[in-house]
Amino acid sequence: MTDSTYDTLSDPVVQSTAQRKKGVAKGEPMIRIQGLTKSYQTGPxxxxxxxxxDLEIEQGDFVAIVGSSGSGKSTLMNILGCLDKPSTGDYWFKGQKVADMDPDELAQLRRGAFGFVFQQYNLLGGANAVANAELPATYTAINADERRARAEALLTRLGLAERMHHKPTELSGGQQQRVSIARALMNGGEIILADEPTGALDSQSGQEVLALLKDLSQQGHTVIVITHxxxxxxxxxxxxxxxxxxxxxxxxxxDRSPDAESTPPAGPGVSQPNSVLDLARAFLTAFSALRQNIFRTALTLLGIxxxxxxxxxxxxxxxxxxxxVVDRISAMGSNLLSVFPGAPNQRGRWGVATLMPEDADAINEIPEVLAAVPELTGNRTLRRxxxxxxxxVNATYASFPIARQWDVAQGSFFTQEDEELYATVAVIGQTVARQLFPDRDPLGEVMLINNVLFRVIGVxxxxxxxxxxxxxxxxxxxxxxxxxxxxxxQRWVRNITVAAVSSDPQVMQTANDKVHSLLLERHGVEDFTIRNMASIIETATETQNTMTLLLGIIAVISLVVGGIGVMNIMLVSVTERTRxxxxxxxxxxxRAQIRLQFLxxxxxxALLGGVIGVALGLGITWVIAxxxxxxxxxxxxVLLAFGxxxxxxxxxxxxxxxxAAQLDPVQALASE
Incomplete structure (x- = not known):
């Protein structure tokens, strides 16, 4: 592999002189640490x-920090790369005290100045080489096309032109390490921190990686290699x-390369993207992560x-x-008043003889009343x-169909003349017609009601x-x-059905008041009860609304259970994806970008589960219907459920x- 292979920043796609990073002030080392200590607490x-x-590193240095296992070299690298903080001591980067930076400023410093090359490569297993290389730029304002072009250019310069669309499992160790180097250079890689970069490679691949790091140093990158x-x-x-x-x-x-200070490496710009870009990229990352584990996603969806x-x-x-229920009650007549014998709240009022047919005749004289009919009912045996x-059997007036808004399907209803002549005629319901006359037209047929012969004149x-x-x-x-x-x-009636001229609440109330006054005047005492059908409908509606609310609450509880399932599986996902x-x-x-991604x-x-749930819910409802x-x-x-x-x-x-956002970077990287 020739040196030109590593000329990663000479291509105009990769380098823009207008975007060069701010250099180190004259006389100030790039990195300076004094009295730095690091301690770990494990229980007591x-x-x-x-x-x-105490350490100073100049811009363009190619430094190797060497030591045996446990000497502290990896800890020092993590502190230099702003992944970890010292217990005591000071760290200045380009003259700025790192301890004064908040977590977001440290993240911006890592994004803009540092590029990490890890011994175990630390590539995203579900992403190809291009996606891994461009990862640092996804947290900048670089657009997708420019980001992709730069990643492809870097991979091409590193000899991976034919392998850039392969995933890490499809690449050799040396190829994976070159992908990690491309990732380190994606935002410029002013400082390359390489932790045992050849530890997992064969000797030839190791020599190639070391040659690459040497070449990067000669181009102006500050290279720090951690090795034993x-x-x-x-x-x-x-x-x-x-x-x-x-x-x-x-x-x-x-000595350092003579061009190290005069030609610092340049990246494509690492300014923070706006919230819209953050949101859009977080959605893309989320979809990619969900697609990589379909089974877990399906389990998460199930509860929602x-x-x-x-x-x-x-x-x-x-x-x-x-x-x-409302339709059935309304079908009985939404303009009806029902008058029952017995005082309000009196038990056993059906046997109280306080209402007479003459009361119905008097009620018929009220202007707001369309028709008032007495009803004397009871079960009787029919024979044929x-x-x-x-x-x-319901003994009533000829105006019953008008009062109850119940039409005659066949024949006719009895008349006032039949009433006056004590005629033994009957009008039967559809159930009686089917059961008593299953093989013939019931009109004109005769039947016995309690051994009294009646002729059927209507259905x-x-x-x-x-x-x-x-x-x-x-x-x-x-x-x-x-x-x-x-x-x-008997002549006293079970109830009197009163039909008002309108179902308007005001008309109904007027009719109710006049019927009440009339009966009170006729009887002298309130030995009757009036029920307003509009009130019954309102009460039934309120009852059903309560039941509907109860059903809704039960359903929402199941949705909450589904939400708990989402939380549990997402917590498992965070654990699995700690690295x-x-x-x-x-x-x-x-941290906000990590939090946004997982959120x-x-x-x-939840939204995908909502869409599927809406479709399933509508389908179930249609089947039930x-x-x-x-x-x-x-x-x-639908909107409520989706919301x-x-x-x-x-x-x-x-x-x-x-x-996920609160994880410590060092501990997260060390996770298996």
Whole structure:
């Protein structure tokens, strides 16, 4: 491999003189540390790794820090690269005190000034060579096209033109190390920190990497190699030896490159991207991470999908049940008043003889009343040619169809004349017609009601079940005069149904008040109870709304459980990807950017789960509706469920995201 292979910054795609970094002030070393110590606390035991290190490194130096295992060289590298902080002592970088920098400023310094080359390469396993090389630039304002072009140019110069779209597992050790060097140079790589760069390589690959580092030093990069191998250290211009946390020797064997100070390396610009770019790149990173582990993503989605689907289907069923009850009550007549015998709250009022048909006649004189009919009801046995059944018999007035808004499907209803003549005629419901006359048209047929012969003159239209589950079509209507005399043997009525001229609440209330006053005047005491159908509908609606709310709460609880699942799996994800987080921090990602990435992953999962859950919920609701269950498709539950899924991802994703952002870079990089 020739030297020209390593001419990484001579190409105009790679270098821009307008973007050169600020150099070191005259007389000021690039790196200066004084009295630096580092200690680690393990329970009650304190272990001091570095003891009072004093060191200066000039711009363009090619330095090897050599020492045996445990000498403190890797700890020193981490401090030099701003991945770790000293316990005591001072560290100046280009004259600026590093201890005065906050975590974001340290991240910006790592992103703009340092490039790391690790012994184990520390490449992202799910990304190809180009994506790994361009990683540091993803945290800058460089656009995607420029970032990709620079990464490809660097990889090409490093002899990886044919392998740049391969993942780390498809590359040899030497190729992976060259990818890590390209990553180190992506933002300029003013200082290259190489930790045992040849430790995992064969001898030939190791020599190539050392030659590359030498060439980078000659181009103006400051190269610091951490090694235990004196043969590797011999390639450096300056060798610093560490033993037990002390510098035991510091020898310069060759002078720095004459161009080191005059031509500092330049990057493409490392300014911080705006929030929109951060958000867009975080979404792309999140999608990439989710795609790499489909099974875990599917498990994360499952809880959200079930929760959202439950919210939509349960609310749709609840709303459908409410609407069904309201429709059934309304079908009975939303303009109705029902008058019952007995004082309000009196038990056993059905047997109280306080209402008479004359009360209904008097109520009919009220202007706001369309029709008032007495009803005398009870179960009686019906017979016809060997068939018999029990059904409800209702003795009422001829104006019953008007009062109850119930049409006759066949034949006709009995008349006032039938009432006056005590005619034995009957109008039957659809259930009675099917069961008593299954093989013939019931009109004109005769039947026995309690052994009294009645002729069928009409069949009512089908009404279905009442809100209380009673079959309204299993009924026989007869003239009040006939029924009271020949079937029930009494004149007092079970109830009086009053139809107002309008269902307008004001008209209904006026009719209610006038009926109350009239009956109070006629009876002298309040021995009756009036129920307003509008009030019944309102009460039923409130009850069903409460049930719907209960169903919604249960569904939301399932969504919360799904959110807890998201949090747990995301916490597992953070643990599994600790090294990845350390790599991202090492190349300059701020804590906020790490937090944003993991938070967006959680939100993305929640939103994706929301979309699938909405589709599943609507599908379940449609299937349930196809079986005849009343459901109501509405936009509000869908928006509510989708909004809840977003909030679930946001709320339950924050804890894992915060945990990821708070990781220590050094410990994260050391994680297996």
């Amino acid at each position: 035991i304190t272990t001091q790794v570095l003891h009072g290190i 191998d004196h043969e590797v250290a011999a390639h450096a211009d300056r060798v610093i030896e560490l033993k037990d946390g002390h510098i035991t020797s510091d020898k310069r064997y060759r 999908v079930i929760g959202v689907a439950a919210v939509i289907s349960m609310l749709a069923i609840g709303q459908g049940a409410r609407q069904d 040619e060997g068939f018999d059944k029990e059904a409800q 009512m239209s089908e009404r279905g079940a009442s809100p209380w589950g009673q079959d309204q079509d299993d009924v026989v209507f007869v003239p009040f005069s006939t029924g009271s005399l020949r079937l029930f043997g 990845e987080i350390g790599i991202r921090m090492a190349v300059g990602a701020k 967006i992953e959680a939100v993305t999962v 196809s079986f005849g269950t009343s459901v109501v498709f509405a936009t509000t539950p 809840c899924s977003f909030l679930t991802g946001l709320i339950f994703g924050y804890v894992p995201a915060r945990k």
